[in-house]
Amino acid sequence: MEKAKISTSQLFIVMILFQLSNSLLIPLAMRAGRDSWLAILIATAISIFLFFIYRALYLYYPSLLLTDYTEKLIGKVLGRTLAFLYILFFLYSAARVLREFGVMLLSFAFPETPLFVASALMILVVIYTIYKGIEVVARTGELLFVVMLMLAFFLFLLIAISGLIDISNLRPTLEDSPKILKTVFTETLYVPFGEIIVFTMIFPYLNQAKKLKKTAVAAISITGVALAFTTILNISVLGVPLIERSLFPLLTTIQSIEVGEFLERLDVIFILALIIGGFFKVAVYTYCALIGTASLFNIKEPSKLAYPLGITVLFTSMVIASNYSQHIEEGLNAFPIYVQLPFQIILPVFLLFIAFIKNRKK
Amino acid sequence: MSRKWIIPFFMAACLPFLSGCWSSIELKELAIVSAYALDKKEDGTYVGTFQLINPMNVPGALQGGASGQNPSIATYTATGDNPLEVADRASTIVSRDLYFAHTSLLVISEELAREEGLSSILDAMERGIEFRTTTKIVISRDVKAGEFVQVLTAIDQVPAEKAIKSLEFTEELYGENIATNLQKFINAAVSTGKEPLVSGFSVEGDIEKAKTMEQLQSSDGSATIKVNGMGVFKEGKLVNWIDGEKSEGTLWVLDQIRQAPVNIDWENHEDAISYKVVRQKTNVATKIKDGKPAISVHIRAEGDLRVIEVPVDITNPHVLFRIEGALQQKIQAEAKAAIEVAQKTKTDIFGFGEKLHHSEPKVWQQFEKEWQDVYFPALDVDVTVEAFIRRTGMRNNPYLFDLNKKSE
Numbered sequence: 001m002e003k004a005k006i007s008t009s010q011l012f013i014v015m016i017l018f019q020l021s022n023s024l025l026i027p028l029a030m031r032a033g034r035d036s037w038l039a040i041l042i043a044t045a046i047s048i049f050l051f052f053i054y055r056a057l058y059l060y061y062p063s064l065l066l067t068d069y070t071e072k073l074i075g076k077v078l079g080r081t082l083a084f085l086y087i088l089f090f091l092y093s094a095a096r097v098l099r100e101f102g103v104m105l106l107s108f109a110f111p112e113t114p115l116f117v118a119s120a121l122m123i124l125v126v127i128y129t130i131y132k133g134i135e136v137v138a139r140t141g142e143l144l145f146v147v148m149l150m151l152a153f154f155l156f157l158l159i160a161i162s163g164l165i166d167i168s169n170l171r172p173t174l175e176d177s178p179k180i181l182k183t184v185f186t187e188t189l190y191v192p193f194g195e196i197i198v199f200t201m202i203f204p205y206l207n208q209a210k211k212l213k214k215t216a217v218a219a220i221s222i223t224g225v226a227l228a229f230t231t232i233l234n235i236s237v238l239g240v241p242l243i244e245r246s247l248f249p250l251l252t253t254i255q256s257i258e259v260g261e262f263l264e265r266l267d268v269i270f271i272l273a274l275i276i277g278g279f280f281k282v283a284v285y286t287y288c289a290l291i292g293t294a295s296l297f298n299i300k301e302p303s304k305l306a307y308p309l310g311i312t313v314l315f316t317s318m319v320i321a322s323n324y325s326q327h328i329e330e331g332l333n334a335f336p337i338y339v340q341l342p343f344q345i346i347l348p349v350f351l352l353f354i355a356f357i358k359n360r361k362k
Numbered sequence: 363m364s365r366k367w368i369i370p371f372f373m374a375a376c377l378p379f380l381s382g383c384w385s386s387i388e389l390k391e392l393a394i395v396s397a398y399a400l401d402k403k404e405d406g407t408y409v410g411t412f413q414l415i416n417p418m419n420v421p422g423a424l425q426g427g428a429s430g431q432n433p434s435i436a437t438y439t440a441t442g443d444n445p446l447e448v449a450d451r452a453s454t455i456v457s458r459d460l461y462f463a464h465t466s467l468l469v470i471s472e473e474l475a476r477e478e479g480l481s482s483i484l485d486a487m488e489r490g491i492e493f494r495t496t497t498k499i500v501i502s503r504d505v506k507a508g509e510f511v512q513v514l515t516a517i518d519q520v521p522a523e524k525a526i527k528s529l530e531f532t533e534e535l536y537g538e539n540i541a542t543n544l545q546k547f548i549n550a551a552v553s554t555g556k557e558p559l560v561s562g563f564s565v566e567g568d569i570e571k572a573k574t575m576e577q578l579q580s581s582d583g584s585a586t587i588k589v590n591g592m593g594v595f596k597e598g599k600l601v602n603w604i605d606g607e608k609s610e611g612t613l614w615v616l617d618q619i620r621q622a623p624v625n626i627d628w629e630n631h632e633d634a635i636s637y638k639v640v641r642q643k644t645n646v647a648t649k650i651k652d653g654k655p656a657i658s659v660h661i662r663a664e665g666d667l668r669v670i671e672v673p674v675d676i677t678n679p680h681v682l683f684r685i686e687g688a689l690q691q692k693i694q695a696e697a698k699a700a701i702e703v704a705q706k707t708k709t710d711i712f713g714f715g716e717k718l719h720h721s722e723p724k725v726w727q728q729f730e731k732e733w734q735d736v737y738f739p740a741l742d743v744d745v746t747v748e749a750f751i752r753r754t755g756m757r758n759n760p761y762l763f764d765l766n767k768k769s770e
Contacts, residue, residue, distance in 0.1 A: 108491050111385065111491055172723035238545075245488075258496055264496070265494070
């Protein structure tokens with residue numbers, strides 16, 4: 001762990017940007033069709049419970065990282081193995097986000113640029129940021145958050161003015177309620193909400209531990225509402241069939257804007273949101289892998305790990321899938337159930353259970 | 363290399379990537395396509411005609427709007443097996459890269475729309491990066507799509523712009539048309555409870571002359587582009603045309619009327635009173651009656667009297683009520699006629715099915731599959747109209763009233 005502190009407002013911003021990131025851009029919870037926004041809201045509510053599990057673990061060891069207290073809880077060999085697996089999980093998640101970022105950028109803005117170049121440029125920036133440490137990541141967040149807020153406001157204003165919103169696209173609601181719950185538990189709960197598991201690596205840096213609960217709950221709820229709102233906007237502008245065919249619904253919504261015959265072709269808003277979001281999620285994931293590795297292997301200067309880990313993420317992102325359809329297929333059907341469910345929910349609950357028993361003995 | 367050189371080295375190494383020149387294209391290597399027209403040849407291949415903007419001849423602001431000696435557009439024709447191949451072939455003829463991001467009009471010939479439909483064409487447009495889904499679609503009626511985009515226009519330098527403007531004006535002023543873009547078309551085409559409508563265009567006059575500068579050198583031109591009816595699509599294919607009053611009726615039901623005029627007969631005088639709609643709202647309600655769907659359409663219109671060609675005492679509110687009653691009957695008849703035509707062709711252009719899906723999602727499932735062919739044609743539609751005359755222009759009684767008094 002490096003010697004650094006972040007404030008509650010910084011944590012709040014980092015959490016929001018981290019969760020919004022790619023979730024804002026890809027079709028979220030679309031298996032629930034018209035009711036996807038409901039699925040998002042339900043997932044938000046459940047993820048607040050998840051946060052309380054992570055927080056309970058943090059309260060047992062307020063100065064330790066997730067990868068440190070696994071050793072204390074389940075023994076040296078098992079604990080260190082688990083910590084190592086968590087680091088791999090963070091690296092893989094970072095690689096997935098980087099791949100999504102690269103593909104989005106290429107598929108509509110730079111069709112002739114190789115994926116490797118776009119990803120490499122992004123990872124260079126990420127490497128530089130995490131080399132500087134968590135404080136710099138948090139301060140970058142503060143800066144970018146203002147940009148994101150302005151973009152969101154501008155975008156909503158334009159969509160409202162151009163008269164594209166057709167609320168009747170949202171009806172009928174609750175056409176298939178079991179499907180909503182199924183979507184929540186197979187998909188939406190893990191991306192983006194369950195991903196806050198990485199913050200167990202960041203909570204110890206907080207300067208006012210008492211305010212953690214308020215800050216994080218506010219950040220999670222605001223993210224949930226923002227995502228649900230974006231989904232409502234997309235559905236009411238585009239209609240469900242078109243969203244299901246779109247790789248990036250928000251982009252299609254932005255492209256539909258035509259105000260006064262000159263405010264149109266506003267794709268640049270999407271590119272900005274894409275770069276800010278992609279940068280942030282990759283940076284946070286890689287940073288958590290970095291401090292985890294540093295503490296697991298007792299490396300005195302964690303920042304030296306920035307280059308090797310960054311390049312690992314870059315190459316992993318290149319080899320995880322041969323095309324985007326395969327990438328999405330894995331992201332929807334395999335990754336949530338076989339990787340995210342155990343790492344985000346089952347293992348933390350198990351660790352909490354052990355922590356509870358161990359501390360009761362004392 | 364010493365350590366202090368590493369960072370400058372990295373920064374220098376990034377420079378070639380960061381300049382953003384990777385796939386840059388110079389402006390002079392681009393040909394901006396303003397309209398894309400597709401026809402079909404007998405052997406099944408597509409013939410694409412591209413209306414390219416000729417930047418040298420479009421007068422800029424600095425030139426004070428004086429038009430050049432040459433046409434402001436150039437058109438090129440190429441053939442191919444799909445829209446993309448056509449565009450690629452055309453690029454080789456034009457010797458520039460065709461740039462589609464500013465294409466505002468997609469013209470499909472009537473023949474192609476009828477025989478093959480649009481389903482196989484539009485995917486290329488929707489999938490492509492440059493092509494916008496806000497591009498308007500029109501059908502060229504009784505004329506080849508390729509010839510349609512070759513006609514020069516006088517006041518608007520770019521014919522594609524002129525076509526879109528006249529489309530929007532007829533939509534707004536006459537309520538006889540509808541501007542459909544790619545996105546709306548595809549959304550309606552994939553929906554089980556709705557079918558798309560696309561405006562038709564025709565060319566009146568001598569097309570061959572209209573392609574040359576002769577067209578612009580006379581005040582009336584050799585040929586004019588005209589909006590002409592709305593094409594009804596079913597399963598992606600053009601099946602029917604709606605013209606005149608029927609198209610107005612269609613737009614009444616679709617809640618798309620903005621300023622349409624309504625003429626009514628008065629005491630044996632044909633079209634004696636003209637009414638201009640200012641505000642309009644159509645509500646469509648669905649209900650299930652004896653296990654069968656029923657639709658009630660309620661139209662509410664507000665407007666002014668604009669032309670009165672018979673002596674009517676409009677200072678008398680009772681007379682105004684009678685005029686309102688006549689207006690209601692007229693609008694109701696138009697709307698009903700439009701619905702009947704749609705039922706006859708078995709195409710739910712009004713989206714009644716979609717409305718039913720919204721309000722009765724459970725019942726909809728049993729109708730969904732056979733909606734267009736069985737349930738929609740047999741649908742019980744009830745049309746009610748409320749028309750209000752709010753003002754009568756700058757005068758009350760027409761001067762004809764006084765003329766009549768004089769002659770008595």
